[in-house]
Each structure stands twice: as C-alpha cells, then as structure tokens.
Amino acid sequence: MFEHQPNLDPYGLYRRLLEMHAQSLRDVLVQRLIRRCQKQSVGLLEGTGLKNLWEEICIAIRTDHPMRNLYESHLEDHLNALVLALPAIDQQTLWLTTYQGTEYATSPEWIPGDEKPAPPWPSLKPSEWPLDTRKIAIEIINDDVLYECVNYDNARIRTYEGR
DSSP, X not given: OOTTOTTOOHHHHHHHHHHHHHHHHHHHHHHHHHHHHHXXXXXXXXXXXXXXXXXXHHHHHXXXXXXXXXXXXXXXXXXXXXXXXXXXXXXHHHHHTSHHHHHHHHOOXXXXXXXXXXXXXXXXXXXXXXXXXXXXXXXXXXXXXXXXXXXXXXXXXXXXXXX
C-alpha cells in the first residue's frame, strides 16, 4: 500500500488519526458538559455570589473543597450519559484511546488471572470489545475537565477567591 514511501508507518498514521478524532470528540463532550453545568443553578454553595453549578465546581476543584468528590461524581454521571448518547463507533474510538483500550489493543497475549482462556485477543469485532463508558468519562474528567476547571475564570470567581 505504501511501497513508494517505505518510511511511512501506516499503523502509526492510523493511530494518529484515531487520536485526533478522539480528541475532537473529547473537546465536544467537555464543552457540552460545561454548558450543561452552566445551565444549572447554584447547588451547594448558595450565597457565594456564584452564578451556576460550573462556577461552583471550578471553586470546589481549585480549593479542594470537602464536597469535591460529590462534584466529581456529578460530572462523571453527566459525562457518562453524554458518552452513552454517542454513536457506537465514537464510543469505541474514545475507548481505544483510554489506558484500558490501549492495553487491550496492544496486548495480544492472554492475561493471567482470567478464568478462561481469552478468545483471539484483541478481537477484530468492535462489538466484542470490553467497552466501559465510565472509564472513558473518568479519563476525560481527569485529562480535560479538571484542566478546564482550574483555568476557568471570571469576575465572580475572582471575587469568591478574594483576588
């Protein structure tokens, strides 16, 4: 296929295309999640001058608020729902770029501790992949959403933080 360009690694190219598509999906999901949280009124931090749940989450993440785990769980639930709403091919694309998906795709050997010998591993049938939308959501939160929380800023947040 690439005989005229022997230095071109088609699998590296495919992996790069997969990662680019997955990142564009992640960007869309993060923006949808942020908009969803911005549409919700203030939850637990009433009387703080914050306008919406997204601002509350940003403060909780930045200050290591005692309710941080509750906010992260809320984000996970909403993001998981957004991932589940995606077409199967997009879910599979996202999953292949998670740690679990990458390990599955690059480790063709049987994993010790499994109860029965695994079928040919990895399966070429996407419907047989051990897809976990929660793990997708958690990775997106840890890699992308928390970054957005830390870097989100406006006058209300500055006032709350005393800047």
